[in-house]
Amino acid sequence: MAKQEDTFKKVISHAKEYGFIFPSSEIYDGLSAVYDYAQNGVELKKNIREYWWKAMVQLHENIVGIDAAIFMHPTTWKASGHVDAFSDPLIDNKDSKKRYRADVLIEDYCAKIEKKIDKEVKKAEKRFGDAFNKEEFLNTNPRVLGYQEKINAILKRMGQSLEKEDLADVKALIEELGIVCPVSGSKNWTDVKQFNLMFGTKLGADAASSTELYLRPETAQGIFVNFANVQKTGRMKIPFGIAQAGKAFRNEIVARQFIFRMREFEQMEMQFFVKPGTEMEWYNKWKEERLNWHKSLGLGEDKYRFHDHDKLAHYANAAADIEFKFPFGFKELEGIHSRTDFDLKAHEEFSGKKLQFFDHETNTNYVPYVVETSVGLDRLFLAIFSTALQDETLEDGSTRTVLKIPSILAPTKIAVFPLLKKDGLPEKAKEIVADLKYDFMVAYDEKDAVGRRYRRQDALGTPFCVTLDHQTLEDNTVTIRNRDTMQQERVAISEIAAIVNEAISFKKWINK
Ligand code: ATP
Numbered sequence: 331m332a333k334q335e336d337t338f339k340k341v342i343s344h345a346k347e348y349g350f351i352f353p354s355s356e357i358y359d360g361l362s363a364v365y366d367y368a369q370n371g372v373e374l375k376k377n378i379r380e381y382w383w384k385a386m387v388q389l390h391e392n393i394v395g396i397d398a399a400i401f402m403h404p405t406t407w408k409a410s411g412h413v414d415a416f417s418d419p420l421i422d423n424k425d426s427k428k429r430y431r432a433d434v435l436i437e438d439y440c441a442k443i444e445k446k447i448d449k450e451v452k453k454a455e456k457r458f459g460d461a462f463n464k465e466e467f468l469n470t471n472p473r474v475l476g477y478q479e480k481i482n483a484i485l486k487r488m489g490q491s492l493e494k495e496d497l498a499d500v501k502a503l504i505e506e507l508g509i510v511c512p513v514s515g516s517k518n519w520t521d522v523k524q525f526n527l528m529f530g531t532k533l534g535a536d537a538a539s540s541t542e543l544y545l546r547p548e549t550a551q552g553i554f555v556n557f558a559n560v561q562k563t564g565r566m567k568i569p570f571g572i573a574q575a576g577k578a579f580r581n582e583i584v585a586r587q588f589i590f591r592m593r594e595f596e597q598m599e600m601q602f603f604v605k606p607g608t609e610m611e612w613y614n615k616w617k618e619e620r621l622n623w624h625k626s627l628g629l630g631e632d633k634y635r636f637h638d639h640d641k642l643a644h645y646a647n648a649a650a651d652i653e654f655k656f657p658f659g660f661k662e663l664e665g666i667h668s669r670t671d672f673d674l675k676a677h678e679e680f681s682g683k684k685l686q687f688f689d690h691e692t693n694t695n696y697v698p699y700v701v702e703t704s705v706g707l708d709r710l711f712l713a714i715f716s717t718a719l720q721d722e723t724l725e726d727g728s729t730r731t732v733l734k735i736p737s738i739l740a741p742t743k744i745a746v747f748p749l750l751k752k753d754g755l756p757e758k759a760k761e762i763v764a765d766l767k768y769d770f771m772v773a774y775d776e777k778d779a780v781g782r783r784y785r786r787q788d789a790l791g792t793p794f795c796v797t798l799d800h801q802t803l804e805d806n807t808v809t810i811r812n813r814d815t816m817q818q819e820r821v822a823i824s825e826i827a828a829i830v831n832e833a834i835s836f837k838k839w840i841n842k
């Protein structure tokens with residue numbers, strides 16, 4: 331645990347020190363669970379968004395994008411169910427006065443049991459060596475099966491109680507499991523209550539005429555209310571999708587773990603409209619496609635797993651999370667939900683407008699079903715950043731900190747260094763920068779020894795460093811150094827762009 335915490339602390343401090351993420355309004359001591367993206371963070375975030383957008387919109391002729399406003403007509407949130415049901419179960423510890431999400435306390439308890447399973451696996455691995463078959467062990471070892479059964483029973487009971495709004499049973503479960511407050515260590519809990527997560531605000535100048543608004547807690551509703559407009563103007567035929575990336579706001583009860591859970595964050599969502607009855611087929615297809623998208627980034631296949639939901643939201647008939655192994659354990663990264671026709675039907679009812687599709691083949695109208703994919707951009711940032719940050723011991727025994735961000739996402743693609751600050755080398759280097767900057771984010775650095783400059787760019791995740799020396803002035807060649815292999819190669823200046831383009835080719839990355 332201590333090691334995990336240290337790793338995570340390192341991630342947070344590296345993000346600040348190297349200009350990726352700052353606490354919001356830090357000169358006023360910051361604002362809880364709100365963060366600002368700094369000069370390098372904004373580039374990385376933009377590149378992740380673009381990688382998603384291209385994969386979803388550009389590669390699918392039947393998916394288009396929109397950018398809906400954050401403010402929406404307040405009836406939207408009545409129709410969607412958010413006014414009545416967008417809440418989390420909270421519980422207070424009477425001794426520490428700390429507030430928790432009841433479901434998270436229970437899930438954390440299960441995560442501890444899961445750790446015990448991991449321990450058993452590690453022990454067995456040692457014992458059996460090469461002959462160890464993990465799958466078989468997990469399916470047959472009585473102790474592991476016992477742990478797994480316990481986890482399943484706890485999560486099932488919690489899911490059912492939350493669905494029935496039986497908050498007394500959620501509290502009873504916390505008490506039966508003997509869950510203690512991590513701060514006070516006591517079991518002195520209040521009752522479990524529901525807490526609405528939407529932020530309210532007002533539109534209009536004076537109190538009498540102003541309208542109560544909400545900051546959107548998800549981007550999806552901006553897509554549903556535009557369904558008919560997009561379908562008609564885009565001449566879209568079922569099945570088709572609408573994608574959107576944008577800010578969402580939630581008054582989270584427990585906002586911790588850096589940018590994992592924020593009060594203002596960005597979602598990238600795609601609602602895919604399908605013929606009723608075909609939704610399960612599409613649900614499974616999107617589960618697979620989204621997992622492959624994540625894996626294409628090369629962070630490691632073992633970093634992902636599915637978690638199929640027992641507890642379904644009020645609108646869903648199937649739901650799964652893609653979980654990622656963050657420095658603090660496996661947690662939700664993306665949700666894939668089969669939302670039925672709940673949203674479009676509700677908006678039809680509340681607006682009095684038809685939100686249907688006319689099927690020319692069967693000459694019938696129907697309200698489409700929806701399969702959605704919903705990923706948090708900030709969580710994705712954290713997943714990539716925390717996995718990429720590595721301390722390496724080199725062959726000569728020295729160490730380096732390197733940010734092995736997938737090169738296609740790296741904030742700066744190329745750093746250009748003149749070996750010396752004289753003999754016309756800086757001028758020549760600046761010429762190279764001036765040429766490359768039309769196609770790439772390029773940095774120029776002439777300060778300190780080249781080794782130090784390499785280290786600085788390693789820590790920023792820059793995949794290529796180009797160094798000019800006296801030979802450059804004679805034959806227009808430079809050395810190009812690869813961040814990950816640290817190999818240097820002598821190439822012509824005219825080849826740099828092609829080498830970098832090859833390394834950051836979207837076609838190559840996405841088809842990995
Ligand atoms: P959680 O259970 O972690 O609160 P959720 O199930 O409420 O998440 P969804 O409503 O399905 O989340 O939202 C889709 C995605 O948006 C999540 O998978 C996550 O990546 C992201 N997300 C949700 N809430 C936050 C938040 N407070 N901060 C950052 N990202 C978030």
